[in-house]
Amino acid sequence: MNQTTQKQFNQILRQQGIEAGIKPVEDIPNEKCRLDEVERLGVLEKDFSAESNYNALTQLATITTGSQIGLINILGSNIQKCKMDFGFSPDQSAIAQELPREISVCQYSLLIPKEPLIIEDMFLDERTKNFQKIEAYSGLRFYAGSPLVTSKGYSIGTLCVLGMEPRKINHDQIEGLRLLADLVVSSIENDFLKKQDNRKKQVSFFNEGESMVKYFSTSSIMFADFVGFTKLVEKLEAGDLIETLNIFFKGFDRLAKKHNIRKVKTIGDCYMCVSGIPKQEKEHALNMCMFALDILKFVEGINIQHEVLEKPVWKIRIGIHSGPLIANFQTGAFDIWGDSVNIAARMESSGQAGKVHISEKTADYIDSEFSLKERGEVELKNKGFFRTFFLN
Numbered sequence: 405m406n407q408t409t410q411k412q413f414n415q416i417l418r419q420q421g422i423e424a425g426i427k428p429v430e431d432i433p434n435e436k437c438r439l440d441e442v443e444r445l446g447v448l449e450k451d452f453s454a455e456s457n458y459n460a461l462t463q464l465a466t467i468t469t470g471s472q473i474g475l476i477n478i479l480g481s482n483i484q485k486c487k488m489d490f491g492f493s494p495d496q497s498a499i500a501q502e503l504p505r506e507i508s509v510c511q512y513s514l515l516i517p518k519e520p521l522i523i524e525d526m527f528l529d530e531r532t533k534n535f536q537k538i539e540a541y542s543g544l545r546f547y548a549g550s551p552l553v554t555s556k557g558y559s560i561g562t563l564c565v566l567g568m569e570p571r572k573i574n575h576d577q578i579e580g581l582r583l584l585a586d587l588v589v590s591s592i593e594n595d596f597l598k599k600q601d602n603r604k605k606q607v608s609f610f611n612e613g614e615s616m617v618k619y620f621s622t623s624s625i626m627f628a629d630f631v632g633f634t635k636l637v638e639k640l641e642a643g644d645l646i647e648t649l650n651i652f653f654k655g656f657d658r659l660a661k662k663h664n665i666r667k668v669k670t671i672g673d674c675y676m677c678v679s680g681i682p683k684q685e686k687e688h689a690l691n692m693c694m695f696a697l698d699i700l701k702f703v704e705g706i707n708i709q710h711e712v713l714e715k716p717v718w719k720i721r722i723g724i725h726s727g728p729l730i731a732n733f734q735t736g737a738f739d740i741w742g743d744s745v746n747i748a749a750r751m752e753s754s755g756q757a758g759k760v761h762i763s764e765k766t767a768d769y770i771d772s773e774f775s776l777k778e779r780g781e782v783e784l785k786n787k788g789f790f791r792t793f794f795l796n
Contacts, residue, residue, distance in 0.1 A: 414483070414504045417538070421507035424537035428506040432514045434558065439481055441558040445596050447478045452487040457591055461563070461584050462490045468580035469548055469573055471565035475500065476552075476588060477510045478561040484508040491566075499540055507538060510562045513551050517559035518621070518728040518742075520578050523547040525570035545570045548578070550585035555593060557619035557730050563588050575768040579622075579686075586621055586684070616733045623680035624692040624726040624766060625745050626665075627752035628656070628699060631719040633673040639716055649673065652718070655702050663695040668740055674752075678740055681731055689726050689769030693795055696722045696760040722759070723752030726766040750784035751792065760795040767793050 421428075432438070442448060452458045458476060466474040473491035477484050486500040505511050512531050513521040526532040526545050535541040549564030563585040630636070630652075637645060656675050660667055664685070668676040679695075680688030699722065707717045727744030747763065755761030767776060775796035781789045 410502055414502070417507055417540075418504045420538050421504065425534045426507055426538075427531075429511045429515055433517065435514075438514070438517075438558045438560070441554055441556055442478065442480060442560050445554070445560065445592060446599075447487070447560055447592060448480050448483075448485055450487070450592075450595075452476065455591065455595070458488045458588065459490070461588050461591075462488045465563055465565050465581055465584050466490055468584065469565045469577045471546070471548070471567045473566040475564050475566070476561065477508070477564060478552075479505055479508070479510060479514065479559075482506070484510060484561075496540075503540075507535075509535065509541075509547050510549055510564060513549050513562050514559060517551050518553060518557075519551075520582060521547070521549045521551075521562070521564075522573055522578070524572055527570070543568055548573050548581060550578075550581040552585055552589050552592070553619055553621060553728070554589055555618045560589075560592075575771075582621055583684075617730060618682070618733070619728065619730055620681055620684060621728050622684060622688065622726065623678055623729055623740075623744070624689045624724060624769070625678050625729065625740070625748035626676070626692050626696060626722060626724045627749050628675040628696070628720055628722045629752055630673040631721050631757040636716055636718070648718070651706065652703065655706075656699060659695055659698045659702065663691045663698070665691060665695050666738070668738060678729070678731075681740075689724075689766045690773055692724055692726075693760065693762065693766070693770055693774060696724060697795060700758065700760065719757040721752055721755045721757050721761075723748055723750070723755050723761045724766050725751050725763040726769055747784065747787055747790070750787055751790075754782055754784055754792075756794070762793050762795060764791040764793070 462474040462476055466472065474489070475486055476488040477486050482505050484503045484505050489497050489500055492500060509523070509526070509532055523529045523532055524546065526547055527536055532547070544566050546567035546569060547564060549562035551559040552561045552563060553559050563581065565581070653670055653675060657667060660677055665677050665679045666681060668678055670676070679685070679692045685691070699720065703718060703720045710717055725744055725748035727747070729740050729742035729744050732739045751761050751763055776793040777796055779792045779794055782792045783789050
């Protein structure tokens with residue numbers, strides 16, 4: 405389809421969308437930076453068909469989720485371009501190559517750019533119930549899309565799957581889709597580097613002097629904080645206080661190495677750490693929960709000694725959340741930030757002494773590996789209500 409015909413076709417589809425009552429997304433977070441990233445990588449105009457890995461990843465997405473159709477879609481300012489499709493007829497494939505963004509389902513992923521978008525029944529969902537009025541969407545009922553988030557933390561599109569029947573998708577299938585989306589992004593960025601003739605030998609993130617800021621689509625973050633620390637400060641001499649904190653934190657460091665956990669930093673009496681970075685291990689949440697339980701045992705052991713010596717008992721509160729984040733590796737230092745980090749901090753502050761308080765996201769990752777006690781809906785400061793659990 406030539407450019408003139410395509411523009412005319414898009415105008416017709418836009419008008420159909422308006423008449424159908426489809427509401428385009430508005431107030432997209434960081435939209436200018438996102439579009440700059442799309443332009444930087446040149447993905448709107450890039451031909452994916454020459455690379456067999458994109459076709460394989462699209463097919464794997466359908467197999468992983470048990471869906472009929474798989475797509476790699478790139479989202480521009482007002483258009484969506486399908487770069488790879490699997491399961492479409494030739495006519496459907498030709499239509500999907502370019503669509504107005506205003507009538508694309510993937511546009512809604514831009515409002516939650518680091519989370520999967522799952523629509524179990526497009527006919528019932530408020531965002532998509534009017535799509536059935538457009539012929540191209542009339543037979544589609546199920547949608548699941550994982551955002552294509554680049555190393556700079558911006559979503560350039562989605563790896564999505566579609567189905568003809570409404571249905572649910574489980575946690576492992578969503579995780580599989582996310583992993584495949586990460587591989588799509590990795591291929592896009594590697595192709596970009598090759599185009600720039602950047603063939604520098606890759607080095608470890610943690611080499612001294614290296615500097616890198618990178619997005620990770622999954623991780624588990626833990627905050628551990630001593631309860632009643634202010635009162636302990638009043639009771640203990642400065643030297644005793646520092647010595648006791650050092651005993652605890654050095655013990656935590658040893659346990660962190662055992663469970664493949666990376667310490668971020670200590671802030672006063674607070675210990676902050678992360679798992680799943682940089683290798684994105686599947687067991688990141690499992691490792692973090694094992695680490696947290698070992699911390700409780702370690703603190704309990706130290707407290708037994710304190711009781712014998714008639715020293716104050718230290719009580720610890722632990723919170724864990726799993727999700728995406730941005731990591732900063734710079735000249736030997738390391739830090740993380742993002743909404744997942746903030747939620748993990750709130751999980752700790754809203755927890756209870758001597759317990760490991762985990763979010764539903766973390767619980768999804770560990771499945772039946774642990775016995776959980778449901779706490780119910782807990783309001784996290786400035787974050788709303790979350791379903792949370794205690795590890796038994």
